[in-house]
Amino acid sequence: MAVQQGGSVPEPGYPFSAIVGQDQLRLSLILCAVHPGIGGVLVRGEKGTAKSTVVRALATLLPAVDDEAGSRPAKLVELPVGATEDRVVGSIDLEKVLRDGERAFQPGLLAAAHRGVLYVDEVNLLHDHLVDVLLDAAAMGRVHVERDGVSHSHPAQFVLVGTMNPEEGELRPQLLDRFGLAVDVTASRDVDVRMNVVRRRMNYERDPHAFAAQFRDDDIAVAEQILAARKILDDVELSDKELRRIAALCASFDVDGMRADLVLARTASAHAAWRGASEVGEEDVRVAAELALPHRRRRDPFDEPGIDDKQLDDAMRDAAEQAEQQPDPDPDPTPDGDGGAPVPDSADGTERSASSPSSPDTETSGTPEPQPSGTGKNKQAGTPGAQFKARLLEVPGVGEGAPGRRSRSRSSHGRSVRPTVERGKGLHLVGTLFAAAEQQVVRGRTSGRLKLEPADLRGAIKEGREGNLIVFVVDASGSMAARDRLSAVTGAVLSLLRDAYQRRDKVAVITVRGKEAETVLPPTSSVDVAVTRLRNMKTGGRSPLAQGFLKARDLVLRERVRDPLRRALVVALTDGRATGGTDPVGRARIAARRIASDKIASVVVDCESGMVRLGLAADFATCLGGGYVALADLSAEQVTAVVRAAA
Numbered sequence: 001m002a003v004q005q006g007g008s009v010p011e012p013g014y015p016f017s018a019i020v021g022q023d024q025l026r027l028s029l030i031l032c033a034v035h036p037g038i039g040g041v042l043v044r045g046e047k048g049t050a051k052s053t054v055v056r057a058l059a060t061l062l063p064a065v066d067d068e069a070g071s072r073p074a075k076l077v078e079l080p081v082g083a084t085e086d087r088v089v090g091s092i093d094l095e096k097v098l099r100d101g102e103r104a105f106q107p108g109l110l111a112a113a114h115r116g117v118l119y120v121d122e123v124n125l126l127h128d129h130l131v132d133v134l135l136d137a138a139a140m141g142r143v144h145v146e147r148d149g150v151s152h153s154h155p156a157q158f159v160l161v162g163t164m165n166p167e168e169g170e171l172r173p174q175l176l177d178r179f180g181l182a183v184d185v186t187a188s189r190d191v192d193v194r195m196n197v198v199r200r201r202m203n204y205e206r207d208p209h210a211f212a213a214q215f216r217d218d219d220i221a222v223a224e225q226i227l228a229a230r231k232i233l234d235d236v237e238l239s240d241k242e243l244r245r246i247a248a249l250c251a252s253f254d255v256d257g258m259r260a261d262l263v264l265a266r267t268a269s270a271h272a273a274w275r276g277a278s279e280v281g282e283e284d285v286r287v288a289a290e291l292a293l294p295h296r297r298r299r300d301p302f303d304e305p306g307i308d309d310k311q312l313d314d315a316m317r318d319a320a321e322q323a324e325q326q327p328d329p330d331p332d333p334t335p336d337g338d339g340g341a342p343v344p345d346s347a348d349g350t351e352r353s354a355s356s357p358s359s360p361d362t363e364t365s366g367t368p369e370p371q372p373s374g375t376g377k378n379k380q381a382g383t384p385g386a387q388f389k390a391r392l393l394e395v396p397g398v399g400e401g402a403p404g405r406r407s408r409s410r411s412s413h414g415r416s417v418r419p420t421v422e423r424g425k426g427l428h429l430v431g432t433l434f435a436a437a438e439q440q441v442v443r444g445r446t447s448g449r450l451k452l453e454p455a456d457l458r459g460a461i462k463e464g465r466e467g468n469l470i471v472f473v474v475d476a477s478g479s480m481a482a483r484d485r486l487s488a489v490t491g492a493v494l495s496l497l498r499d500a501y502q503r504r505d506k507v508a509v510i511t512v513r514g515k516e517a518e519t520v521l522p523p524t525s526s527v528d529v530a531v532t533r534l535r536n537m538k539t540g541g542r543s544p545l546a547q548g549f550l551k552a553r554d555l556v557l558r559e560r561v562r563d564p565l566r567r568a569l570v571v572a573l574t575d576g577r578a579t580g581g582t583d584p585v586g587r588a589r590i591a592a593r594r595i596a597s598d599k600i601a602s603v604v605v606d607c608e609s610g611m612v613r614l615g616l617a618a619d620f621a622t623c624l625g626g627g628y629v630a631l632a633d634l635s636a637e638q639v640t641a642v643v644r645a646a647a
Helices: 023-034 051-059 085-089 094-100 128-140 173-178 191-206 208-214 216-235 240-252 259-274 282-292 309-323 429-437 483-502 527-535 545-562 584-597 616-624
Strands: 041-045 065-067 070-072 076-078 090-092 105-107 117-121 142-147 150-155 159-164 181-185 403-411 415-420 459-466 469-475 506-513 516-524 568-574 601-606 627-630
Touching: 023 041, 023 051, 023 159, 023 181, 023 216, 023 259, 023 282, 041 051, 051 076, 051 117, 051 159, 085 090, 085 128, 090 142, 117 128, 128 142, 128 159, 128 173, 173 259, 181 282, 191 208, 208 216, 216 259, 240 259, 240 282, 240 309, 259 282, 282 309, 415 429, 469 516, 469 545, 506 545, 516 527, 516 545, 545 568, 545 584, 568 616, 584 616, 601 616, 616 627
Parallel strands: 041 159, 041 181, 076 117, 117 159, 469 506, 469 568, 568 601, 601 627
Antiparallel strands: 065 070, 090 105, 142 150, 403 459, 415 459, 506 516
């Protein structure tokens, strides 16, 4: 562990060994420090659970780095959520190119993190393409940049740590799988542990130097053990028996691909090295499985993450039987890759798709069991079919909101649409050349190459996609409460929620029933919470639709103040039969027109069915100035231009 000599002594960080009650988190970070090839750690947990404190403390334990300037401590590099791709991977020094005529590369944050820790707080809020870049670099240990005629490559071996609060939204399963290890952290409910946490923190705040001195020897011991484990890691033996155990575990949990097997093998080897063993044993595989498998079981946003102890015990027992079997003497009869039968994805020989939805199967509070789109047992009229896609439900115009996949927006990525004099937006080559061409006479050029100056540089305004706030107004009144009808509505909302999850939206749910409308889910990025609230939705009674529209309007206007760049889309699922009070339909029309006057985009999903139809939902869509679609037609093949420009 590096120690500064001479000069003023900076205030020490919180010691790694002083962390209380987060043993699994500390172990996962240590194992990635021993073997960075594991692929990093995703730390999921509620706020106030010392996630950031543990990560920052880890950096002080890493071995010193030797470079051209001599020996220096390992760095902790923090990546802000709003970072651009150029800032992360590096970019061309355009001013140097134009001024000196030399191609120069300016390294980014990944280069700065080499042989240190790259820390991304709120990684779930980082744009997906940047997460991909980080994970690729963590897996390969190098960064390759190819752009504008410049090719550059540099080492980037670091411990990648991402922290997130699941209540603020989840990572897509494809990105979850890319993290080597994942740990769920919660605050202890043990009174003595909580007292110890508070006491240590207060002692640290009172005198950081004295507190750090108490744990200095412990931290030095951990740092020395990490260094020793790194030195023997390559000599740790992974026998065929333990490799078979690893393969059997991954097969029993039906994980996709081979990444889990590789991560388990690397983690088990790192754990064996950490405890000073010369070969991997069953205990090492067990620890690796606890850290590397739970987050890989999640195939759908509605699946619960994690593996309980009994499941893992059963899997380890079955894997032990597999481990004792003799290996196939000819495990790869087609080494050239030609021929051979495809390997089934599951034990029964059927192929599975990572995108295949799993259906919630809980029926509560009298709400009919909601089935996701495409399931055979809920294919009654009006239920969205297997091809349901909500990508056409988008806000009109071009926004500047949070990165996502729904509506058009101006962003730092995407396709270039026009040049700008603003810097820091990448290079608009054609715009730069045109700007320079206008000055050639003034600069005295009569022939030959263009004379370029830094002032000619033009940035690129790019158009990509943004995430929106989707406000569901769900009519749960008596006229909607027939089992088939409400089952179809909940199925539609579940499909829309799944789509919102994939497109990085925030969602809110308002139910309309009885005497008033109720916000059962304030705006959130966690679709898990939304699904839970939907399952517990109460039904029956009157339909105060006006209150539902007004509550949706108030919610959107409040969110505009809190998050002004995130545009909203109100999705109302109703048959339009407003009831309760004087002139309920007229009051609902007035409320709908208020939403339209505030330029809030909307879609009405008409849930009316039966022989007698009043057409009120279509009337409300007109008042809202938004889109209209019948519930039975809510499919990708039949919906076109669902959302019209708001009046």
